[in-house]
Amino acid sequence: MTETTTLEIPEGAQNPVEPFLRMDRMPHIWCPGCGIGTTVNCFTRALLDSKVNLDKVAVVSGIGCTGRVAGYARLDSFHTTHGRAIPFATGMKLANPELQVVVYSGDGDLFAIGGNHFIHAARRNMDLKVICVNNMTYAMTGGQSSSTTPAQSISATAPYGAFEPTFNLVALAEAAGASYVARWTTFHVKQLSRSMTEVLHKKGFCFIEVLSPCPTLYQRRNKLGDALETMKYYKAASKIRNGAPTSETALSMKGEIIVGKFVDRDRPDYLELMCHQYTEQLGERYHEQEVPACG
Amino acid sequence: MHADPKGVLTGVHFLDGDHSCCEGALAAGARFAAGYPITPSTEVVERFASRIPTVGGIFIQMEDELAASIAIQGAAWAGVKAFTVTSGPGFSLMMEHIGLAAMTETPCVFVNVQRGGPSTGLPTLPGQADMMQARWGSHGDYGIIALCPNSPQECFDLTIQAFNLSEEFRVPVMMMLDECVGHMTEKVVIPEPDQIEITPRRYTKLPPEEYQPFAPREDLVPDMVRAGEGYRFHITGLTHDERGYPNMGTEAQDRLVRRLLAKLKPLSNGRALWETENLEDADVVVVSYGITSRVAQRAIQLARARGIRAGKFRLITAWPFPAERIRELAGRVKAFVVPELNLGQMVLEVERAAAGQAKVIPVSHAGGTVHNPDTILKAIVEAAR
Numbered sequence: 001m002t003e004t005t006t007l008e009i010p011e012g013a014q015n016p017v018e019p020f021l022r023m024d025r026m027p028h029i030w031c032p033g034c035g036i037g038t039t040v041n042c043f044t045r046a047l048l049d050s051k052v053n054l055d056k057v058a059v060v061s062g063i064g065c066t067g068r069v070a071g072y073a074r075l076d077s078f079h080t081t082h083g084r085a086i087p088f089a090t091g092m093k094l095a096n097p098e099l100q101v102v103v104y105s106g107d108g109d110l111f112a113i114g115g116n117h118f119i120h121a122a123r124r125n126m127d128l129k130v131i132c133v134n135n136m137t138y139a140m141t142g143g144q145s146s147s148t149t150p151a152q153s154i155s156a157t158a159p160y161g162a163f164e165p166t167f168n169l170v171a172l173a174e175a176a177g178a179s180y181v182a183r184w185t186t187f188h189v190k191q192l193s194r195s196m197t198e199v200l201h202k203k204g205f206c207f208i209e210v211l212s213p214c215p216t217l218y219q220r221r222n223k224l225g226d227a228l229e230t231m232k233y234y235k236a237a238s239k240i241r242n243g244a245p246t247s248e249t250a251l252s253m254k255g256e257i258i259v260g261k262f263v264d265r266d267r268p269d270y271l272e273l274m275c276h277q278y279t280e281q282l283g284e285r286y287h288e289q290e291v292p293a294c295g
Numbered sequence: 296m297h298a299d300p301k302g303v304l305t306g307v308h309f310l311d312g313d314h315s316c317c318e319g320a321l322a323a324g325a326r327f328a329a330g331y332p333i334t335p336s337t338e339v340v341e342r343f344a345s346r347i348p349t350v351g352g353i354f355i356q357m358e359d360e361l362a363a364s365i366a367i368q369g370a371a372w373a374g375v376k377a378f379t380v381t382s383g384p385g386f387s388l389m390m391e392h393i394g395l396a397a398m399t400e401t402p403c404v405f406v407n408v409q410r411g412g413p414s415t416g417l418p419t420l421p422g423q424a425d426m427m428q429a430r431w432g433s434h435g436d437y438g439i440i441a442l443c444p445n446s447p448q449e450c451f452d453l454t455i456q457a458f459n460l461s462e463e464f465r466v467p468v469m470m471m472l473d474e475c476v477g478h479m480t481e482k483v484v485i486p487e488p489d490q491i492e493i494t495p496r497r498y499t500k501l502p503p504e505e506y507q508p509f510a511p512r513e514d515l516v517p518d519m520v521r522a523g524e525g526y527r528f529h530i531t532g533l534t535h536d537e538r539g540y541p542n543m544g545t546e547a548q549d550r551l552v553r554r555l556l557a558k559l560k561p562l563s564n565g566r567a568l569w570e571t572e573n574l575e576d577a578d579v580v581v582v583s584y585g586i587t588s589r590v591a592q593r594a595i596q597l598a599r600a601r602g603i604r605a606g607k608f609r610l611i612t613a614w615p616f617p618a619e620r621i622r623e624l625a626g627r628v629k630a631f632v633v634p635e636l637n638l639g640q641m642v643l644e645v646e647r648a649a650a651g652q653a654k655v656i657p658v659s660h661a662g663g664t665v666h667n668p669d670t671i672l673k674a675i676v677e678a679a680r
Contacts, residue, residue: 022529025540055525060369071529071541076522078372079531079541080365081395087329087362091369091377092522094353095327099373099523120358278348287301287351289326290375 020044020054022074029068033227035186035212036066036133040073042189043104043131046196057100060089062109064140065214066133069104083114086121089128097271097293100129100200107134108146111167115147122176124270125204131196132169132207135214143217150253154221169209171246174263179204181246181263185211187234188259195261204269211257222253298322298455298491302350305487312477313338315447316406316470317346319454320378322491325404326352327377329366331359331385334418335474336408339380360385364392368401372530374521376458376496378404382474383412386425387432394433395532396467397555400509400517402496404457406470408477409585409636411662421474422662423585424637429469430614436552438559441469441614442568443584447481453611456568459494464558465516471613473636475586475665503527508539509551515558563615570609573599577606578629579678582621582645584610586665587634594634594671603679613641621648630678634658634671654678 021044030036047054054075061070063082070077080088085103093101103110110118110132121128137155138144144157148169153162173181180202184192192210199206213219213230224230234257241249242260249258268276275294278286288294302321310318317339320328328347330340344354352375357363360381367377381389386407396403409425411417429441440460444450454470461468499506499518503526511517520526533541534548542548570588572595574580579598583591588609598605608624608631610617621644625631630653633642642657649655658674660666 022540055527056523058522071531074527076372076527077529078369079529079533080368081391081532084361084365084392087357087366088369090355090357090362091327091329091366091371092373093369094355094366095370095373095375095377096521096523116358117362120362282348285349287349289351289353 017044021072031216033215038186039133039210042193045193050197050200052200059102060085062105064106064109066106086117090126096291098291103130107148108138112147119176122178122205125267127269129199129206132209133212134209135212137214137218139214139217153253168250173207174246178207179267180206182261183209183259185234187231296493296495298488298493300488303488304485308483310447310483311480312447312450314342315450315483316454317342319451323455323458325376325378327370327375328354329357329363330380331363333382333385335477336380336382360388364389367403371401371403372522380406382408382410390432393467397437398532399530400465402461402465404468408472410474417663420663423473423635426640438556439467441471443471443613445585445588447483451483462494462496473585507537510537515554559615567617568611572607574606576604578604579675580606580608580628581632582608583634590666590668591671593668597672598675605675616644618648625649625652628653630654632656632674632678634666636660636662
């Protein structure tokens, strides 16, 4: 600490994330200790660092706690139906390929009710950036089991402990065809921001899973401590293994958390494939849409 | 504004209703379709898939009808006119997104080529049993528009109307074909582009700092924006205020939901489309729509030949239902005869509008084929007694 350090906030100063948020909607609905806000903070950093044209960024969310991100992002933002953020985003991206379309939603929304859309968008290599905040529970509705709730966890709908096998989201994303796959926790804010920045410059279907505490429901019900305890757990249990085979990254309730960038590959995306096919088959008869897709 | 010539296949054609509907969509300016295969509707998007790369636009076959029915809304907010096509089971899956389109006032068109139901029902055979579902199928209170063509020519003409109305009122519009109309092949005349009137999307002229996505104009319909133009707007299926922000207040709910219905009033009161014949002296009026109206036409002719004063009222706009017109007729006719390929759906509306002033006689049919004209004739004869 030097003598010039002061707690006084100079007039006109603001938190650097404010321009990216709908400040007239604050305070937000997320609980104290919830990790979603941390991910939004990282996202705003990524928007700053990537220097994307913010007028051309659209955020699409489904339903749930993370589904509320769209409502707070001061961008063109769409809070759609439960599980269907990806197909909405697909329509938007195809209709205007100039847009950078970011899907921001939770594990229940993207992988249970919306699971089919996720794998098909990844298969198509649709140029979407999908950020999944995985809090391992349906938080908005009171902490029921999701397709990522680890075995033995107690949830509102698994009062004697969950026993269903879970999805390993990053393995699923890779298998379905994603161009970019990473996992971080809300402890890894630098790495998460960097990954988010990377995907804003990467073409094709990109997926980032962010493990996040839900202290109100998941952690409390499972006696895993508060948000701070969870940060300590994330710090202690996480191992950064970039490039690790996603088959070796399964999660459990209290076990090791493999984080890192697992996949970063180049595959032609949907619009490239479409343009190529139509150009090859139709030649000069192929007429591009208003906002050209063929780059 | 006139149609963009790129999408207009001017000329005299021999087309089935499904293909003609596709040409109507292209002429109307639709440049995005998302679909999922389902009989007997698939020909609409098959033709679109074949035509759109030479016109300029997108067709995508989605993984299911839930996806198709929301992909079109993403496309609409990106600035294009978009539609999807389906039949019974797929229409059921689309219901949530019809509600989303109504709530977010997203202009888009849903084509439903009706088949026999319920469930998988009669995939290749006609029905008209989705009429109430079209109106009420999604949860909550909302309004939609539904149009019922009875020929391939009307499939073309009314699809253009459907897009125009969806832009004017910012509602999802249903094109309610049936398997017969979808698959019958007839002459279709597609006019010159400058003979086709197109309603463009009404974008706001206000700058971003003054614009409110759900502040209605005098006609109760708000101006639109599209993504990517710096408005930084928010759209949600939650109850929202004029800014588009979620608002869980009962007042916001009341104001919004009442407006979603009220904005359609001009259509139910005067601008509804219908076709009538011989109503001046009619004792019995046959109310029908879609393929059934063509069978009813024969029954009316037979009745007239027997000296019965039968008239025709063909619903073209099924929703909003033209209740005032039916009520007015009810005051001066003996009876309405309502044949339809279901066990009694639009007949309930006729009854409601007639309000006991005239008899209302359903001629129901579970679907799978069309009525025998004699069945309708018999009902007319009995009604005239």
